[in-house]
Amino acid sequence: MKLTLVSRSGREIVKGGIQLSDSATVADLQEAIYKRIKKHPSRQRLTLPVQPGSKERPVVLNYKKSLNDYTSGNSETLTLVFKDLGPQVSYRTLFFFEYLGPLLLYPVFYYLPVYQYFGYKGERVIQPVQTYALYYWCFHYAKRILETFFVHRFSHATSPLSNVFRNCAYYWCFGSYIAYYVNHPIIYPVSDLQMKIGFGFGILCQVSNFYCHIILRNLRGPAGEGGYQIPRGFLFNIVTCANYTTEIYQWLGFNIATQTIAGYLFLAVATFIMTNWALAKHRRLKKLFDGKEGRPRYPRRWVILPPFL
Amino acid sequence: MATLFSPLRRLYLTLYNFTVLFGWLQVLYLVLKTLKELGHEHVYTAAEKPLLYAQTAAALEILHGLVGLVRSPITATLPQIGSRLFLVWGILWSFPETRTHLLVSSLLISWSITEIIRYSFFGFKEAFGSAPSWLLWLRYSTFLILYPTGISSEVGLIYIALPFIKASEKYCIRMPNTWNSSFDYFYAAILVLGIYVPGSPHMYKYMLVQRKKALSKPKSE
Numbered sequence: 001m002k003l004t005l006v007s008r009s010g011r012e013i014v015k016g017g018i019q020l021s022d023s024a025t026v027a028d029l030q031e032a033i034y035k036r037i038k039k040h041p042s043r044q045r046l047t048l049p050v051q052p053g054s055k056e057r058p059v060v061l062n063y064k065k066s067l068n069d070y071t072s073g074n075s076e077t078l079t080l081v082f083k084d085l086g087p088q089v090s091y092r093t094l095f096f097f098e099y100l101g102p103l104l105l106y107p108v109f110y111y112l113p114v115y116q117y118f119g120y121k122g123e124r125v126i127q128p129v130q131t132y133a134l135y136y137w138c139f140h141y142a143k144r145i146l147e148t149f150f151v152h153r154f155s156h157a158t159s160p161l162s163n164v165f166r167n168c169a170y171y172w173c174f175g176s177y178i179a180y181y182v183n184h185p186i187i188y189p190v191s192d193l194q195m196k197i198g199f200g201f202g203i204l205c206q207v208s209n210f211y212c213h214i215i216l217r218n219l220r221g222p223a224g225e226g227g228y229q230i231p232r233g234f235l236f237n238i239v240t241c242a243n244y245t246t247e248i249y250q251w252l253g254f255n256i257a258t259q260t261i262a263g264y265l266f267l268a269v270a271t272f273i274m275t276n277w278a279l280a281k282h283r284r285l286k287k288l289f290d291g292k293e294g295r296p297r298y299p300r301r302w303v304i305l306p307p308f309l
Numbered sequence: 310m311a312t313l314f315s316p317l318r319r320l321y322l323t324l325y326n327f328t329v330l331f332g333w334l335q336v337l338y339l340v341l342k343t344l345k346e347l348g349h350e351h352v353y354t355a356a357e358k359p360l361l362y363a364q365t366a367a368a369l370e371i372l373h374g375l376v377g378l379v380r381s382p383i384t385a386t387l388p389q390i391g392s393r394l395f396l397v398w399g400i401l402w403s404f405p406e407t408r409t410h411l412l413v414s415s416l417l418i419s420w421s422i423t424e425i426i427r428y429s430f431f432g433f434k435e436a437f438g439s440a441p442s443w444l445l446w447l448r449y450s451t452f453l454i455l456y457p458t459g460i461s462s463e464v465g466l467i468y469i470a471l472p473f474i475k476a477s478e479k480y481c482i483r484m485p486n487t488w489n490s491s492f493d494y495f496y497a498a499i500l501v502l503g504i505y506v507p508g509s510p511h512m513y514k515y516m517l518v519q520r521k522k523a524l525s526k527p528k529s530e
Contacts, residue, residue, distance in 0.1 A: 186485040261490035 001067060003029060004079045006049075013037065013082045020067065022152075027063045033082070042088040042158045047081045063156065088158035095148040098167045102175030103141035109179040110134045124185040129195050133182050133258050136199055140206060140250070151213050153220040174266050178179035181260040188259075195257045202253025208235065216243060228288055230298060239302045240285065241278035248305070249272060278304035316377060325369065326432035330425060332363030337421035344414055353401060353408035356417060359493055363424070364397045364530035377506050385515065388508060393420070395501060396463050403480075406471045412462045412469070426451055449520040456516065460509050474498055 002021050004104070005013040018032050030041035047058035048070060061070060071078050108114065109132075115124065181187070211234055219229040219265065235242035248271050255263040282303045291297025303309050336356045343355040353360075367390045373379045374386050396416070401408055430448040433440035440448075480494040 181489050184484060184489065187489050188485045188487050214392075259487070261488050304515055 002077045005082045043085045045083040087161040097252040098171045101172035106179040106300040109183040129189045178262045197302045198257025202250045205250035240282045322435040330428035333424040335359040349414045350409040412465045416462035419455045
């Protein structure tokens with residue numbers, strides 16, 4: 001089979017095209033492209049050409065499929081549109097660096113005498129809430145890093161390298177911003193009861209969140225295969241994205257116990273971002289499981305924040 | 310719906326654009342007159358009233374974009390108008406020490422010429438369906454010079470205000486308080502200056518793209 005690769009403006013990417021056997025898969029083609037132009041398969045985006053002026057979204061080739069699936073009839077030639085997505089990283093790498101920042105930066109504010117550089121001289125008395133908050137925070141981010149390596153099963157997808165810088169800036173800056181206030185030498189602690197309710201509720205949510213992640217892990221095969229499934233069991237029987245629900249509520253617990261504007265600001269931004277993801281996932285699952293032609297029908301559930309959404 | 314609202318929409322936007330245009334015409338006139346007769350130390354005092362009205366009215370433009378009255382995206386209007394409001398209310402109005410500086414004159418001249426052209430351009434477009442081509446050219450060309458002069462005046466004035474901001478402790482919230490929070494206007498102003506570093510070339514490039522789009526197209530649209 002003869003393959004022609006063009007850019008979106010129509011320029012030929014690989015001079016003379018690529019000749020492959022008729023049984024070749026998309027992955028074989030990506031490997032062949034890699035040999036010719038030294039762009040790693042993860043950064044290659046291959047689509048079927050669309051009619052000029054058409055508003056339709058182009059079909060993206062799946063690396064697992066055979067090239068024959070994309071040819072009309074038994075055509076011997078195929079023209080594909082190639083786009084270089086730029087350097088990519090795995091989601092595992094992205095998550096690791098995102099979470100490493102808060103895990104390492106937060107204790108700096110607790111243990112090291114940073115506040116003297118902000119104009120607070122003299123002896124610093126550490127409040128109980130600050131010690132509990134340190135353990136709570138570090139447990140949370142250690143949990144997320146360990147889950148990234150030992151629980152989550154990622155699909156084949158990768159993320160652009162530039163997202164690493166963007167996401168790290170977000171997590172590292174917000175982490176330090178919250179750490180500054182929670183570890184502040186003149187913090188105004190909440191009542192003992194409020195602190196216990198906050199941390200207690202938060203821990204309960206973190207444990208539930210872990211259990212949600214185990215359920216999600218079992219929806220996919222060891223290599224991340226399986227595609228989209230209806231999550232069932234535990235809180236998933238009530239909410240589509242119970243993993244986000246528990247994540248949001250555990251931050252609420254932390255904020256009830258520590259009571260800083262910085263923390264509530266982070267909670268608001270995180271809720272906004274996760275709600276967008278949850279709405280997209282809910283819509284996708286409802287579309288995928290529409291109850292027609294033998295497909296199961298997606299059950300009625302809250303999206304992310306019962307009893308509101 | 311559309312047929313009922315579109316004349317109303319056009320009437321409103323025409324009125325809005327020409328009203329704000331009138332405000333900026335006053336600003337430019339008062340600035341130039343004062344500059345000639347009294348000197349640059351008196352420019353702000355002379356132009357304060359129309360300046361505050363005209364620039365604050367621009368906040369409506371963010372709203373127009375949000376409700377879909379105009380097509381300009383909020384990602385473009387919010388930083389532009391936000392920085393202007395910060396300069397007018399957060400620096401000039403809040404810290405009178407800055408008002409006598411020469412940069413106030415270059416700031417107000419750059420702003421008012423830009424805005425006079427912009428509001429007459431949009432006013433014409435809403436009122437008559439199209440603007441004269443020379444106005445279109447001015448709309449997408451004067452920024453080449455007036456952006457750099459305006460932005461350097463803005464940055465300069467924020468920098469000049471910094472010691473006064475620090476000494477006055479205006480708008481600051483200090484710890485301890487039950488919400489364990491603080492706000493320091495001095496650091497907020499430095500943060501704003503920091504945003505100008507990547508923000509200004511970004512907006513300039515955005516305008517260059519707009520210029521290319523607007524001027525390369527033949528008039529028939």
